[in-house]
Amino acid sequence: MVEKWSIRLVRSGEHTVPSPLAYFMKDFDRYERLVFHMALIRSGNKKIILNTGMPVDMKPLMQHWYNTDPGIKAEKASEFNDPTYLSQLGFAPQSVSSVILSPLVSYATGNLDLYTNAKIFFSKTGWVQLMNKNPVEQMPEREINFPDKIMSHLVTDWWDRVYLLEDHDVIENGIEVIRTGGHHFSSLLIIVNTEIGRVGLTDSFFTYRNLQEHIPIGVGVSLEESISSMKIAERNCDIIVPMLESTLMEKYRNGIIV
Numbered sequence: 001m002v003e004k005w006s007i008r009l010v011r012s013g014e015h016t017v018p019s020p021l022a023y024f025m026k027d028f029d030r031y032e033r034l035v036f037h038m039a040l041i042r043s044g045n046k047k048i049i050l051n052t053g054m055p056v057d058m059k060p061l062m063q064h065w066y067n068t069d070p071g072i073k074a075e076k077a078s079e080f081n082d083p084t085y086l087s088q089l090g091f092a093p094q095s096v097s098s099v100i101l102s103p104l105v106s107y108a109t110g111n112l113d114l115y116t117n118a119k120i121f122f123s124k125t126g127w128v129q130l131m132n133k134n135p136v137e138q139m140p141e142r143e144i145n146f147p148d149k150i151m152s153h154l155v156t157d158w159w160d161r162v163y164l165l166e167d168h169d170v171i172e173n174g175i176e177v178i179r180t181g182g183h184h185f186s187s188l189l190i191i192v193n194t195e196i197g198r199v200g201l202t203d204s205f206f207t208y209r210n211l212q213e214h215i216p217i218g219v220g221v222s223l224e225e226s227i228s229s230m231k232i233a234e235r236n237c238d239i240i241v242p243m244l245e246s247t248l249m250e251k252y253r254n255g256i257i258v
Helices: 059-068 124-130 148-154 208-213 223-236
Strands: 006-018 031-043 046-050 073-076 098-100 119-123 162-165 168-172 175-179 188-194 197-202 239-242
Touching: 006 188, 046 168, 059 073, 098 168, 119 124, 124 162, 188 223, 197 223, 208 223, 208 239
Parallel strands: 046 098, 098 119, 119 162, 197 239
Antiparallel strands: 006 031, 006 073, 031 046, 168 175, 175 188, 188 197
């Protein structure tokens, strides 16, 4: 029997970017507000988190984005000023059994060091690309996008908790992942079996507009993957949740999908 899980979304921060970064070759005179979310996934005593939020020190990331476009703005969600916030939602970091990272960038890995008992899952393909020494293929601004503080732990004292995911893999009974790429080589579609069907969570495309109009994102590693990621999600999921969509907390009261 396939296990059923609950899903609750939590805002971790937001980001205002030139619209062509969200919608390929569209709306050059506009900016788009994107909201980063974490997903709290639970079945009984098993607790899984998708991403761990923005880094404690936002300055390097903010400067990197500002250098890209001075109009870009970003901020961490005020909820995370309270260190007990996730504990109040029943997800104290020490109680989390697994963390899924998608993508492998600092706004998704920012508090990974709090999850001392959790297995850590991320894309093998994304990891290989992250470690690539070829300057043409390696991640730009790697230290900003993936801080050495996190990297050094992953390959030393955390390594026995690290699980590298194949491009189509299983986390738990009722939770599978497909590497969809597009945004980053490490971007995944996480498919969660629930009482209301198969819910897909992804950063491979950002918003419902991307999905509804089949507009690929304008910033990423592969335009082809960005287009195919939407088709993969539509083919495999009953409900699709773009994890940077700004209206998710309005669509789902208190962030509760199911």
